[in-house]
Amino acid sequence: MFSSHQLFFFFFLIFFSVIHISTSVNTCPISCHATGLGPVIRFPFRRNDQPFPCGYPGFELSCNNRSQTILNLPKLGNFTVQNINYKSQTIWINDPDYCLPKRFRSFSLSDTPFSVENLMEFTFYNCSSVGNTVTDVPGSRMVSCMSGDKFTVVAVPTYWSNVSGQGIPGSCSVIDTVVIPFFWPSWSGLEQGVPLKWDDPDCMSCEERGGTCGFENDNTPIWSVGCANLPGSGLPRSAKYGIVIGVAIPGLLSFIGIACYLCGRVRNYYHRRSRHSGTEFMSTIMPQSMIxxxxxxxxxxxxxxxxxxxxxxxxxxxxxxxxxxxxxxxxxxxxxxxxxxxxxxxxxxxxxxxxxxxxxxxxxxxxxxxxxxxxxxxxxxxxxxxxx
CATH class of the missing domain: 3.30.40.10 (Zinc/RING finger domain, C3HC4 (zinc finger))
Known part of the structure; x- marks a missing residue:
């Protein structure tokens, strides 16, 4: 049977588990800035010092010494995260030195869960600024962060530079030809960065309905994503756990008490029965010659x-x-x-x-x-x- 110490330990363990469940769920949303400024990091993203169930594999973020949110892309390096739109599943990244064209000369999103909607091939030219009007070349875009006092770097769509009559001045030399996100040449402002999208895990429907996207089971080896805490769907899961356990513990204690009582009654009954049977047995086997x-x-x-x-x-x-x-x-x-x-x-x-x-x-x-x-x-x- 259970002793009082065992019952107390059992109750304490269940109570601690409920507190732990509530805490682990509430601490996943986080920010790199102490005041909460900057993008909120939550599923499928997680900060690299958070527990594993907070985020999906490949969506790790970190914080630098300037309280900036950092995304590391293999083959490209570190980028600052300016915004995360969880409903459209879009993350806006930028170069820490605000010179994205320079970073995209070797642009590749392989080995990452991200993609871009449009890509375009551009040719970068290094042109002398003396006696040239490089910006008059149709389709050209000046890259100021890569230019200097005596030269100008421009990027021109490759297909445009090959069109007859749209030649590049002879003082311009080719630096490189690369494929970069199509959004960048629109020059709506380099400070806005470039948007990257992700498709897996798919949380768009859950986010649009106002729910919380996350793993259905933290211990499952399969990345099964579900939606919880939908508006109007009832109490949160942690509250339901608390109610169930709050009802189950008194019921269990009552059951154990009744079981102990019945066991004591049965034990006393069989004890009296065995003692009575022993007395009858002794009187039966008593030698007839005993005086x-x-x-x-x-x-x-x-x-x-x-x-x-x-x-x-x-x-x-x-x-x-x-x-x-x-x-x-x-x-x-x-x-x-x-x-x-x-x-x-x-x-x-x-x-x-x-x-x-x-x-x-x-x-x-x-x-x-x-x-x-x-x-x-x-x-x-x-x-x-x-x-x-």
Whole structure:
């Protein structure tokens, strides 16, 4: 059965589990800035110091010493995160030095969960700024962060630079031809960055309904994503857990108490039953020849000789100077009684009371003459005779 310490430990463990569930769910949304500025990091993203169930694999973010949110893209390096739109599943990234064209000269999103909607091939030119109007080239875009005092870097769509009559000045030399996101050449403002999209995990429907997207089971090896805490769908999961456990614990304690009570009743019943059966068994196997002795009658006891001690207090047996029943020494003028068969002395009051209950000498355990002996066979025959 459960002890009180075990029950207390069981209750404490369940209570701690409920608190842990509520805490782990509420601490996943986080920000790199102490005041909460900047994009909120939540599923499928997680900060690299958060527990694994907070985010989906490949969506790890970090914080730099300027409290900026950082996304690391393999083959491209670190980018600052300016905004995350969870409903459209779009993340806006930028170069920490605000020079995206330079970073996109080796643009590749392989080994990442992200993609771009449109890509375009551009050719970068290094042109001398003396006597040239490079920006007059149709479709060209000046890259100021890559330009210097005596040269200008421009990017021109490759297909446009190959159109007849749209040549590039001879003072311009090709730097590189790369494929970059189509959004960037619109030059709506490099400070806005470039949007990247993700398709898996798909949380758009959950976000649009105002729910919380996350793993259905933190311990499952399959990345199963579900939607929880939908408006109007009832209590949050942690609250439901608390209610269920709050009802289950008193019910369990009541069940254990009733079980202990019933077990005690059953145990007492079988204990009495076994004791009664043992008594019957002993009476059944008792040898028929066993003699049961009972005490002596008053006349027999009175027939035993008495002795009055004199002033000297001497006895026929000097060693018998103490009553073996009350363990007191004999005093002058006391009356003693002797059992004739063994000549042992005792106080009269002590030995008379003893012999009424026992038919044996307290010292040698011999049975004096005149004691009554009853055997089971005698009792049985007497009963049979009376019945006749």
């Amino acid at each position: 049961i002795l009972i005490g002596l009658d008053t006349s027999t006891i009175e027939s035993y000789p008495k002795t009055l001690l004199g002033e000297s207090g001497r006895l026929p047996k000097p060693s018998d100077n103490t009553c073996s029943i009350c363990l007191c020494e004999y005093q002058p003028k006391e009356i003693l009684r002797t059992i004739p068969e063994c000549n042992h002395y005792f106080h009269v009051s002590c030995i008379d009371e003893w012999l009424r209950l026992n038919a044996t000498c307290p010292m040698c355990r011999n049975s004096p003459e005149g004691s009554a002996a009853v055997t089971p066979s005698t009792s049985t025959s007497s009963s049979s005779s009376s019945l006749l």
